[in-house]
Amino acid sequence: MNAFPSAPQLPTLQPLRIGNVPIDFPIVQAALSGYSDLPMRLLARRHGAGYAICEVMLDQFLLAVKKRQKTKHFLTIHPDEAPVGGQLMGAEPEQFAAGALRLVEAGFDVIDINFGCPVKKVLGRCRGGFHLSQPAVAIEIIRRTRDMVPDHIPVTVKMRRGIDDTQQSRDQFFEILDGGFDAGIAAVTVHGRTVEQRYIGPSRWEFLREVKQHIGPDRVVLGSGDLFRAEDCLRMIAETGIDGVTVARGAIGNPWIFAQARALAEGRPLPPPPTLHQQADVMRQHFDLCEQTYGEDRAPLLMRKFCIKYTASHPRMDEVRSSFTRMRSREAFDAALAQHYTEDAPGQYPPREVHRTQSEG
Known part of the structure; x- marks a missing residue:
């Protein structure tokens, strides 16, 4: 293109x-x-x-x-x-x-x-x-x-x-x-x-x-x-x-x-990718909404696929992804954020290849 x-x-x-x-x-x-x-x-x-x-x-x-x-x-x-x-x-x-x-x-x-x-x-x-x-x-x-x-x-x-x-x-x-x-x-x-x-x-x-x-x-x-x-x-x-x-x-x-x-x-420059702290804040919002929608028991498993996708904005994407692949609780979610998102740093735009497997109509 x-x-x-x-x-x-x-x-x-x-x-x-x-x-x-x-x-x-x-x-x-x-x-x-x-x-x-x-x-x-x-x-x-x-x-x-x-x-x-x-x-x-x-x-x-x-x-x-x-x-x-x-x-x-x-x-x-x-x-x-x-x-x-x-x-x-x-x-x-x-x-x-x-x-x-x-x-x-x-x-x-x-x-x-x-x-x-x-x-x-x-x-x-x-x-x-x-x-x-x-x-x-x-x-x-x-x-x-x-x-x-x-x-x-x-x-x-x-x-x-x-x-x-x-x-x-x-x-x-x-x-x-x-x-x-x-x-x-x-x-x-x-x-x-x-x-x-x-x-x-x-x-x-x-x-x-x-x-x-x-x-x-x-x-x-x-x-x-x-x-x-x-x-x-x-x-x-x-x-x-x-x-x-x-x-x-x-x-x-x-x-x-x-x-x-x-x-x-609006004619403004392309904003930079969200920082790690900005990413973590939105991920927490998403988890909270998931708990409110589905209940505390179901939310962790449903959030797993989203968390894996959020990691595409992290500069250590592959390493961070592995922390979410077996996530089964809110505690595991919080631990992964504490391990990979506590120290703020610039994020990255998600690589295009990470999008190739999802289903859209």
Whole structure:
């Protein structure tokens, strides 16, 4: 890819509107399966994300979920995180629409339909990215969802650029895109990889430019794929003309990416990576939120994967990571911070290669 554009080429970022929902900054936290729960979303918002989307939920799960301690967190929204999107995935149009209504009842401000997940078990059950191979069913899901959801709640769609790189797949993508806007979606998020690619190979940002040119200036397009640094976010907007971007793997253990992007968008220098004391402070906030959300018993195991990602900002990343890989208690967490974060020092920007294994839709 080209180098990050010099200052005169930086785009002037405008606030977004997704339907009637205002988004003050067009760089947002994407839905990430197994990650973008309440604690991660709230920290992203506190660090400057204009909007955040919950981890994807199955329609069948939503129709069955009860307000038990073990599952109620899926539908819990913090007062400080609005606006927040609820992402939904399923197979059958009627059940899909009913699941969307559960998200509305829970208080989500936007309902996002997942037609992008490339995970094999999801595809095998005719969900996620599988729908890109069947435009009629995909459009019916959108129509039924839009009909079920109250008019004041926007409905959006997340897509990849197709099942594969065949002409048929391309035609199906644009059939669903056009049909979705005809059915009343308020915005589309497009990932620049195919379903077949999963997370391998570069994301084709030039395809995002095609999509924006196809649907015109009055319809909202957000982009996704290979956004691991703040400058990547602004560069994607500058190179493609899209309206905003959703940061997925690049935000795991790195909520600072949003504040860094805001600084660049305002013409200020790129802020330095957070110091070790700043990192430790945010990690403690994250652990506290995790305990409040899941309870003290479950929080340590759930925090382990996040702590491992936070270590990417530590200059001794590999050494520090090993202190969290077997973490099973708050005491072990505190001990790791005491060992590696007590003495303050400059941090580092996370190496790009650490992001290659997480799942995004």
